[in-house]
Amino acid sequence: MQKRIWSFVAAALVACCGYGLFFAAQEYAFKGDIVTLKPAPPVKMLQVVTGYGRQLTAETLFVQAAVFMGGLHQDLDPQGNARILAHNYMTAVQLYPQFRDTYYHAQSFLAGLDEESTRKVNDMLEIARKTRKTDKDRFIYPFFEGFNCFSYLDDSKRAAEIFAETSRLQDDEKDALKFFEHMSILLRAEGGELAAGLESLQFLVQTTDDPVRKEKYEEEIGMFQQAIKVQQAVQDFFARNQRYPTTLEELIPDYLEALPDFKNVFELVWNPPQVELHRPRLKGFQGVKHQ
Amino acid sequence: MLHKLWAVAWLEILGGMRRYAILGLVLLSFALEVGGLLFMDFIPRDIGRASSDFILTIGWFSGMLFLFFHCVQVFAWDEERRTIHTLLARPVRRWEYVLGVFLGLSTLLLLLNIILALAGYGVLHWIHLKYGAYFEVFNVPHYTLAWIGLYCIELMLLAVIALFSGLVRGGFPVLLLSLSYYMTCTGLPVVREAFKGRPINQIFPLDNLLTGLAVFFPDLGRFDFKTIITEQQGSTALKLALDFGLFFCFLVIVLGATCAIYQKRDLK
Numbered sequence: 001m002q003k004r005i006w007s008f009v010a011a012a013l014v015a016c017c018g019y020g021l022f023f024a025a026q027e028y029a030f031k032g033d034i035v036t037l038k039p040a041p042p043v044k045m046l047q048v049v050t051g052y053g054r055q056l057t058a059e060t061l062f063v064q065a066a067v068f069m070g071g072l073h074q075d076l077d078p079q080g081n082a083r084i085l086a087h088n089y090m091t092a093v094q095l096y097p098q099f100r101d102t103y104y105h106a107q108s109f110l111a112g113l114d115e116e117s118t119r120k121v122n123d124m125l126e127i128a129r130k131t132r133k134t135d136k137d138r139f140i141y142p143f144f145e146g147f148n149c150f151s152y153l154d155d156s157k158r159a160a161e162i163f164a165e166t167s168r169l170q171d172d173e174k175d176a177l178k179f180f181e182h183m184s185i186l187l188r189a190e191g192g193e194l195a196a197g198l199e200s201l202q203f204l205v206q207t208t209d210d211p212v213r214k215e216k217y218e219e220e221i222g223m224f225q226q227a228i229k230v231q232q233a234v235q236d237f238f239a240r241n242q243r244y245p246t247t248l249e250e251l252i253p254d255y256l257e258a259l260p261d262f263k264n265v266f267e268l269v270w271n272p273p274q275v276e277l278h279r280p281r282l283k284g285f286q287g288v289k290h291q
Numbered sequence: 292m293l294h295k296l297w298a299v300a301w302l303e304i305l306g307g308m309r310r311y312a313i314l315g316l317v318l319l320s321f322a323l324e325v326g327g328l329l330f331m332d333f334i335p336r337d338i339g340r341a342s343s344d345f346i347l348t349i350g351w352f353s354g355m356l357f358l359f360f361h362c363v364q365v366f367a368w369d370e371e372r373r374t375i376h377t378l379l380a381r382p383v384r385r386w387e388y389v390l391g392v393f394l395g396l397s398t399l400l401l402l403l404n405i406i407l408a409l410a411g412y413g414v415l416h417w418i419h420l421k422y423g424a425y426f427e428v429f430n431v432p433h434y435t436l437a438w439i440g441l442y443c444i445e446l447m448l449l450a451v452i453a454l455f456s457g458l459v460r461g462g463f464p465v466l467l468l469s470l471s472y473y474m475t476c477t478g479l480p481v482v483r484e485a486f487k488g489r490p491i492n493q494i495f496p497l498d499n500l501l502t503g504l505a506v507f508f509p510d511l512g513r514f515d516f517k518t519i520i521t522e523q524q525g526s527t528a529l530k531l532a533l534d535f536g537l538f539f540c541f542l543v544i545v546l547g548a549t550c551a552i553y554q555k556r557d558l559k
Contacts, residue, residue: 047481051474051477051512052348052351052444055348056345056348
């Protein structure tokens with residue numbers, strides 16, 4: 001009987017030692033392996049399976065992605081996992097649109113990485129805009145989406161549309177609505193819509209009580225009027241010469257005395273056949289490569 | 292009549308309290324809810340929402356374990372161990388037995404939910420005080436409503452378990468049927484949303500068929516009030532009245548059908 005007990009103890013010890021050895025060997029062998037993020041299952045499947053727990057599932061997906069981001073190797077290509085990250089964030093957003101952290105994380109880590117990732121972030125922000133209308137961060141989402149459009153995707157027209165839509169919302173935050181309307185005007189000016197922009201600015205001046213803002217808008221109205229004069233000069237040049245000028249300097253001195261100087265507020269850009277007013281970009285900022 | 296109902300219910304309550312598995316479930320759920328204090332460490336901004344979702348989901352999970360692993364067995368044991376015959380040999384009518392067991396199990400569920408709700412409130416209150424900047428709104432009436440909604444889901448499932456127990460013998464088949472019913476209730480809204488406005492509806496009235504199915508498989512998500520815990524505004528009074536009205540009618544119909552089935556059933 002005692003012999004059996006000792007045999008059993010010996011066998012258990014051998015098994016434990018063997019397990020420990022294999023464990024240590026496994027840890028050593030797999031140390032250099034790069035951990036990749038796993039894609040989340042399809043959102044419809046998760047909606048059915050998780051039921052009442054779908055919100056926690058979305059939060060768990062977010063936590064998984066956030067922890068993964070913290071554990072990335074230094075020499076790992078940041079775009080290597082972008083596609084899976086975007087898919088997982090989108091799944092979390094579709095499962096639980098009310099959870100704000102997903103939008104902020106997606107904007108921080110994916111927007112500006114490349115065109116595809118930026119567009120996916122904008123799709124998520126579009127969901128936020130539609131579902132988070134009473135959220136205290138409700139103006140952040142259209143701002144991010146518009147910012148991504150004009151900064152990363154070079155799509156000022158779409159950015160202007162987003163800001164214009166936001167400015168028309170029924171909301172008590174009038175200052176925020178005016179901010180978006182102003183942004184929309186400036187971006188429309190980048191697309192050459194100078195006359196419409198001027199009219200909107202004049203309306204903004206009448207509806208604004210803040211004297212500092214009023215002064216700023218009036219200064220911009222003056223610049224818009226000068227830009228419109230340049231546009232008119234271009235039309236006159238075309239009427240006489242049946243071609244557009246190669247550069248705006250060709251308009252001097254027959255059509256214009258001098259090109260207006262907008263200091264650092266605007267840049268006058270000639271994009272035949274329209275004259276555009278652009279906001280100066282930060283030095284070295286190149287947006288994303290278009291695919 | 293009520294005295295007999297309560298007598299049967301009290302038997303079930305005592306039976307449940309004596310089971311160590313249920314005590315273990317309560318303790319485990321309690322520990323998991325307190326663990327919510329650690330979970331919120333991973334959330335940078337929406338701490339309030341994530342914490343309240345965690346608390347309620349633990350409550351839901353515990354409720355589901357209780358329903359599918361204890362309640363299903365209770366109905367099956369009474370037949371397998373012949374205790375149902377002992378009970379019905381006394382002047383306890385069959386429908387009194389059904390309603391009594393339902394009352395007992397729903398009381399146990401209520402106790403479970405109250406314990407977890409109080410623990411959850413403590414956790415959320417602590418987080419709300421410590422991280423007020425990220426957990427600005429902790430609406431206690433909405434928190435209570437969320438637990439009431441969860442309890443309504445559990446009661447509806449309990450009624451369905453009682454119905455299936457009357458129709459089918461054996462714990463395992465009842466478990467499978469009840470799980471399938473729950474999955475159908477969860478999945479049907481997703482399917483309805485997927486087929487809404489599709490061209491196939493012009494050939495075949497799929498939309499109407501799915502709406503008809505929803506009569507028998509109600510959308511349990513309508514009782515999910517988790518998301519309003521961190522919001523000032525909640526659901527409208529009309530929507531709440533409709534939801535709870537449907538809940539009461541569902542219980543009456545399903546329990547009524549169960550009583551009718553037990554009345555006619557051969558228990559041998």
